[in-house]
Amino acid sequence: MMRKYFTYALLLGPLLGAQNKETENSVYQQNWVLSEKENEALAFDADIRLSESELTLDKKLFRLRKQFLSETEKQKIPLYNLSFNEIKPLIESSTLFKIIQDMPKGGLLHTHSGGVTDVKWVIATARKYKECYVYDQKDNDRFIFGQLAFFESGKVPEGFVNLDKKLTSDAHFEKELQELLILKRDNLCNYNNYWIEFEKRFKRISLLLPYRPFFKEYYIKGFQDLAKDKVQHVEIRFIFDELYDFQHGKYPVKTSVTDLQEIVKEVRRSNPRFSLKLIYSSFKFLDPAAIDKQLEMAFQLKKEFPDMISGFDLVADEAAGHSINSFRDNWAKLNELNKKYGIELPLFLHAGESNSVFNKNVVDISLLDNQRIGHGLNLIYFPKTMERIRKQGKFVEVSPISNQILGYVSDLRNHPARVLLSNGIQCSINSDDPGVYGYEGLSYDFWMAFVYWELDVKALKKLVFNSINYSSLNDGEKKKSVDYLNKEWNEFVQKINLTVN
Incomplete structure (x- = not known):
């Protein structure tokens, strides 16, 4: 009789083990799904329900992003x-x-x-005013290079020149002025540089x-x-x-x-x-x-x-x-x-x-x-x-x-x-x-x-x-x-x- 039970155990053991493993996997999966739902319920957009049309759009945008990222990767563009x-x-x-x-x-x-308007437009519009001037000397305690301002004739501070005349006489100055009005991360190395340069951009148009x-x-x-x-x-x-x-x-x-x-x-x-x-x-x-x-x-x-x-x-x-x-x-x-x-x-x-x-x-x-x-x-x-x-x-x-x-x-x-x-x-x-x-x-x-x-x-x-x-x-x-x-x-x-x- 003992031999018979031993034989059953040999036969059924793997099956019971598989069932236990399947049960464990099922519980794990249920917990995983529950955890996922809990995270989704906490998210800022949990109350949004998309229409069928919006779900269609979602698939299209997902595909376009995937294509874009694949293409940049293929071209070895270090996007991030x-x-x-x-x-x-x-x-x-x-x-x-x-x-x-x-x-x-x-x-x-x-x-x-x-900070709301395109700097190319700012320069082009400012130069239309005959009373607009630009400071083209080194920075001092009052003005900085590239600073723009309006002045009445005869009341122009030293170092300022008429903007239109400056742009007409110096073919490269417009591009230089654009660079002075736009902040780019590429050439900045630390936090203080970012903010110093950032505030200079505002100062250059503050008198306009x-x-x-x-x-x-x-x-x-x-x-x-x-x-x-x-x-x-x-x-x-x-x-x-x-x-x-x-x-x-x-x-x-x-x-x-x-x-x-x-x-x-x-x-x-x-x-x-x-x-x-x-x-x-x-x-x-x-x-x-x-x-x-x-x-x-x-x-x-x-x-x-x-x-x-x-x-x-x-x-x-x-x-x-x-x-x-x-x-x-x-x-x-x-x-x-x-x-x-x-x-x-x-x-x-x-x-x-x-x-x-x-x-x-x-x-x-x-x-x-x-x-x-x-x-x-x-x-x-x-x-x-x-x-x-x-x-x-x-x-x-x-x-x-x-x-x-x-x-x-x-x-x-x-x-x-x-x-x-x-x-x-x-x-x-x-x-x-x-x-x-x-x-x-x-x-x-x-x-x-x-x-x-x-x-x-x-x-x-x-x-x-x-x-x-x-x-x-x-x-x-x-x-x-x-x-x-x-x-x-x-x-x-x-x-x-x-x-x-």
């Missing part, structure tokens, strides 16, 4: 080791870029005054923008470029200054707002849904007493222009300026200012534009009534703060190309936004200062995000609609903008499905 400036022509030649140009992008929520005739041309051009690139709403971190001309002298600060209102009306003639908000911006390097005055000014303008002024921010290099926490007394006075003026002025602060764990500005954001975060790169170093910000429903304005050119992210596959998105932090795609980086519009940033972050149509759609849903448009404006965006998005999906194989 090159900067934006180096691959810009490659982007422009791709089918994928033409599709993304055609894609409605909703809103541009993070850009700056002085307050000249009222040029101011109007500049923003008409910038908004038309954005509208052409399928951007329907823009929010500018705006540095307020007194506009002037040589006939009337200086104008009140509010003239910037009224001029921009008129410019928006003009843009709406061809783009009826175009809209604009201004985020009053001051500088991190000022002291709290100066910021008190800036906040007072911001509230006054918000009171007079409630539909145009939407919030308050502090800009400039976070490593060199004061921390958000150093202005805690200013933030504590916001409720008092709200009551005084009978309005609210939300904070849209830059925070975490840094690679350092010692920069804790994002920690302050989670403790302030600050719904939108400019950049938020180092938020991933503070996991509890990141979790709190997710639960608070706060929002991060991401600018991929800016982050690369300023040296925060070399290989955009490693951009911190990928961690934010997978952890359920809501974001939008922004261009920051495209004029300074040598491009126009928002399509380049979307292309970089789509290719480097391995996005799909679900993620693209969520990023696009986030830019309206988290904008500072009021509820009525937001509803109209979302309705329009839905229509544009559906038409885009249908068009690409019909025209792209």
Whole structure:
């Protein structure tokens, strides 16, 4: 009898072992699927359900990206080791870029005054003014080489020459001036160099923008470029200054707002849904007493222009300026200012534009009534703060190309936004200062995000609609903008499905 049982054991053993192994594999697979679903449920776009048409588009874009990457690999192009400036022509030649140009992008929520318009246009337009001059001497404590400005005849500082005459007499100077106005990562070696050169680009055009005739041309051009690139709403971190001309002298600060209102009306003639908000911006390097005055000014303008002024921010290099926490007394006075003026002025602060764990500005954001975060790169170093910000429903304005050119992210596959998105932090795609980086519009940033972050149509759609849903448009404006965006998005999906194989 024992021999019989032993024989059964020999026969059935392998079968039972296989069954146990199959059971183990089945449990492992079930756990794997569960883990995958848990990760998907946490992602920022978990609520998006694509239509059949959108799923078709998704397959087409996936295939086009795969083809593009295969072709660059075949040509031995080190795509991930090159900067934006180096691959810009490659982007422009791709089918994928033409599709993304055609894609409605909703809103541009993070850009700056002085950084929105093509520098070639800036030079060509400035030279039309006989009163425009360029500084062609070595840098000193007042002016830097290539700085542009308007002056009345007889009041031109030493070292400045007429721009048109300079460009006419020196065939190479226009290209040199373009290089001085565009920041490229390629020739910069460290963080300080990035920011020093970045700020020089702004300084070179800082004396152009307050000249009222040029101011109007500049923003008409910038908004038309954005509208052409399928951007329907823009929010500018705006540095307020007194506009002037040589006939009337200086104008009140509010003239910037009224001029921009008129410019928006003009843009709406061809783009009826175009809209604009201004985020009053001051500088991190000022002291709290100066910021008190800036906040007072911001509230006054918000009171007079409630539909145009939407919030308050502090800009400039976070490593060199004061921390958000150093202005805690200013933030504590916001409720008092709200009551005084009978309005609210939300904070849209830059925070975490840094690679350092010692920069804790994002920690302050989670403790302030600050719904939108400019950049938020180092938020991933503070996991509890990141979790709190997710639960608070706060929002991060991401600018991929800016982050690369300023040296925060070399290989955009490693951009911190990928961690934010997978952890359920809501974001939008922004261009920051495209004029300074040598491009126009928002399509380049979307292309970089789509290719480097391995996005799909679900993620693209969520990023696009986030830019309206988290904008500072009021509820009525937001509803109209979302309705329009839905229509544009559906038409885009249908068009690409019909025209792209």
